[in-house]
Amino acid sequence: EIVLTQSPGTLSLSPGERATLSCRASQSVSSSYLAWYQQKPGQAPRLLIYGASSRATGIPDRFSGSGSGTDFTLTISRLEPEDFAVYYCHHYGSSPYTFGQGTKLEIK
Amino acid sequence: VQLVQSGAEVQKPGASVKVSCKASGYSFDSYGISWVRQAPGQGLEWMGWISVYNGYSNYAQKFQGRVTLTTDTSTSTAHMELRSLRSDDTAVYFCAKEGAAPYHFFEYWGQGTLVTVSS
Numbered sequence: 001e002i003v004l005t006q007s008p009g010t011l012s013l014s015p016g017e018r019a020t021l022s023c024r025a026s027q028s029v030s031s032s033y034l035a036w037y038q039q040k041p042g043q044a045p046r047l048l049i050y051g052a053s054s055r056a057t058g059i060p061d062r063f064s065g066s067g068s069g070t071d072f073t074l075t076i077s078r079l080e081p082e083d084f085a086v087y088y089c090h091h092y093g094s095s096p097y098t099f100g101q102g103t104k105l106e107i108k
Numbered sequence: 109v110q111l112v113q114s115g116a117e118v119q120k121p122g123a124s125v126k127v128s129c130k131a132s133g134y135s136f137d138s139y140g141i142s143w144v145r146q147a148p149g150q151g152l153e154w155m156g157w158i159s160v161y162n163g164y165s166n167y168a169q170k171f172q173g174r175v176t177l178t179t180d181t182s183t184s185t186a187h188m189e190l191r192s193l194r195s196d197d198t199a200v201y202f203c204a205k206e207g208a209a210p211y212h213f214f215e216y217w218g219q220g221t222l223v224t225v226s227s
Contacts, residue, residue, distance in 0.1 A: 045144075047213060050211065051211070095168075097157075099151055100151075
């Protein structure tokens with residue numbers, strides 16, 4: 001089973017700042033099989049990025065994904081008030097599919 | 109695309125629960141459906157997926173023998189049955205439409221169904 005470890009656990013930033021979220025895999029993951037989701041309280045997760053760097057339909061271009069092998073990054077270039085939420089990375093290359101434990105992005 | 113799940117459930121320990129997920133807005137039998145749960149205040153946990161096309165299913169080892177995923181193409185509905193419920197099965201259960209095979213990312217999600225297990 002591939003274990004995904006996200007850091008930091010909590011990130012405190014202000015609107016307008018840049019956010020960098022990390023996801024590290026316990027073994028190499030094909031870039032084709034790494035996704036990121038955003039989840040707000042009381043809501044279902046929303047797909048942001050798939051294939052490590054492809055934005056999902058309707059996702060603003062301030063969200064970008066990068067990385068390969070065991071290290072992946074989600075970057076939000078300029079934070080908007082609606083971006084404060086919990087973010088999860090997700091590996092879907094082989095069963096069992098797994099999620100990171102999440103990074104909470106909070107307003108400073 | 110919409111996935112609409114059945115309503116909240118309260119079940120006793122040892123009982124079973126069956127959650128439904130009605131899909132619309134896309135070709136139901138062309139994409140897989142996964143189920144993910146989230147315990148209160150916790151992260152996301154993948155339970156299993158099913159190919160609507162041929163009925164093949166794959167479960168996380170943790171749930172093997174306790175969960176069954178099925179689909180009904182006549183009503184575009186997926187079902188998740190979890191048996192021998194325990195208190196730590198209390199969670200919100202989500203269904204999710206996957207991307208085109210073999211990419212099992214979760215493109216669209218249902219609204220979630222809260223299952224509470226309590227005596």
